[in-house]
Every structure is written in C-alpha cells, then in structure tokens.
Amino acid sequence: VNNLVKEIFKTEDKLIGPLALTIFVWVFLMNSIDLLPVDYVPMIARTLGFEHFRDLPSADINVPMSMAIGVFILIIGYTLKSKGLVGFLKELTTQPFTHPLLYPVNFILELVTLISKPISLGLRLFGNMYAGEMIFILIALMPWWMQWALSVPWALFHILIVFLQAFIFMVLTIVYLGMAVEEQH
Numbered sequence: 001v002n003n004l005v006k007e008i009f010k011t012e013d014k015l016i017g018p019l020a021l022t023i024f025v026w027v028f029l030m031n032s033i034d035l036l037p038v039d040y041v042p043m044i045a046r047t048l049g050f051e052h053f054r055d056l057p058s059a060d061i062n063v064p065m066s067m068a069i070g071v072f073i074l075i076i077g078y079t080l081k082s083k084g085l086v087g088f089l090k091e092l093t094t095q096p097f098t099h100p101l102l103y104p105v106n107f108i109l110e111l112v113t114l115i116s117k118p119i120s121l122g123l124r125l126f127g128n129m130y131a132g133e134m135i136f137i138l139i140a141l142m143p144w145w146m147q148w149a150l151s152v153p154w155a156l157f158h159i160l161i162v163f164l165q166a167f168i169f170m171v172l173t174i175v176y177l178g179m180a181v182e183e184q185h
Contacts, residue, residue, distance in 0.1 A: 009178040011082070016177060018073075020170045023067070028166035030057045033127055033157060034136065035162070058129040058165075063142075068122030072175050075117065076121070078180040117176050121169065126164055132158055 001021045009016050033041065034056045045053035057063040079088050092110045093103040136158075139150045 001170075008171070008174045009181075010176075013181075014052045016042070016174060020174050023171040023173055024166045027058065027067075027125065027169045028162060030063070031162040031165055034059075034129065035158065036159055039140070041144035056123050056129060057132050059125050059133045064125040064129075065118075065122035066170070067125075068118035071121060071176060074173075075114075075180045077174050078177050079105055082181040093114055121172055121176075125165055128161065132161055 001024065002017045005017045005020055036055070041055035042053050045055070054060050079091070083091065092114075093107050095106055095110065097103075097106055135154060136151075139147055139154060142150065
C-alpha cells in the first residue's frame with residue numbers, strides 16, 4: 001500500500017498510507033460477509049429480533065455513500081490545505097477556459113466534476129456488491145443440485161470481486177486525494 005501511495009500521491013503525507021490501508025481492510029471485510037451462506041446471518045438476526053436485516057453492508061446504499069462522503073470531505077480538506085480558499089476557488093473558476101466571461105461555465109463544469117467523484121465512488125461499490133448479492137440469492141432459490149453446481153464457481157469468482165472492489169475503492173481514494181493536492185497546469 002505504501003508503494004502504491006508513493007506512486008500516486010506525490011506529496012509526502014503520513015495520513016494517506018494508513019487511511020488507504022484502513023479503507024481497503026474495511027471494504028474487504030464488509031464485502032467478505034457476502035461469502036457466508038446466504039441464510040445464516042439473516043436467520044441469526046431473526047432469532048435476535050431483527051426482522052429486516054441486510055447482512056452485506058455495502059449492498060445497502062447508505063454505507064458506500066457515507067464512506068464516499070467521508071472521502072469527499074477529505075478531498076475538500078486536502079484541497080483547502082494545499083491551495084487555500086483562493087486557490088480552490090481559482091481552480092473551480094479558471095479551468096478549462098481562461099476568459100473571465102467563461103468563469104461561470106467553468107464553475108459549473110468543475111462543480112459537476114467535484115460532485116461526481118463521491119457519487120461514482122459510492123455507487124460503484126454499491127452496484128457491484130448489490131448485484132453479487134442478488135446472484136447469490138438467485139442461486140439459493142434454485143433446486144439443490146443446481147445450487148451445488150453454480151454456488152462454488154460463483155463464490156470463487158466473488159472472492160476476486162470482493163478483493164477488487166476493496167482495491168478499487170482504496171486506489172480511487174488515493175487518486176482523488178492526489179488530485180486535490182497537485183498543482184494544476
């Protein structure tokens with residue numbers, strides 16, 4: 001993780017490496033819950049009194065979006081820390097067009113770019129994990145002989161998906177924070 005952070009995040013910062021590792025482990029563990037048999041966790045939750053329980057946290061839109069909003073707050077914070085308020089506003093208004101009459105257009109374009117980062121980050125994780133959970137549920141609804149034939153290959157493939165989603169969320173966090181501190185040319 002540290003080598004990846006050094007390649008992507010060009011500025012020296014002691015928070016980015018541990019943050020990236022924490023995000024990776026957190027998302028990986030959340031997504032790994034999906035590898036448990038589909039009925040066990042909800043059955044245990046029902047015995048404890050929770051009638052409606054979603055066992056995979058990242059398949060609920062609230063969890064990935066809240067993580068993405070946390071990354072968005074860090075992006076704003078790092079941008080303000082490295083460029084200041086004036087530099088941040090200048091970044092939002094003076095690019096890609098340099099003519100002062102086009103500053104409002106620049107502002108709208110850059111605002112859409114800025115807001116799309118957490119939305120795409122959260123929706124990517126949610127969509128992929130929700131789809132994976134739906135496939136597990138569809139396999140569980142099949143006859144027992146088809147379940148055995150399909151659940152093992154899908155579970156093996158899903159291990160790769162769980163790892164990849166955690167890795168992608170971590171890398172995009174590093175990239176977005178790296179973009180926040182780099183100088184625009």
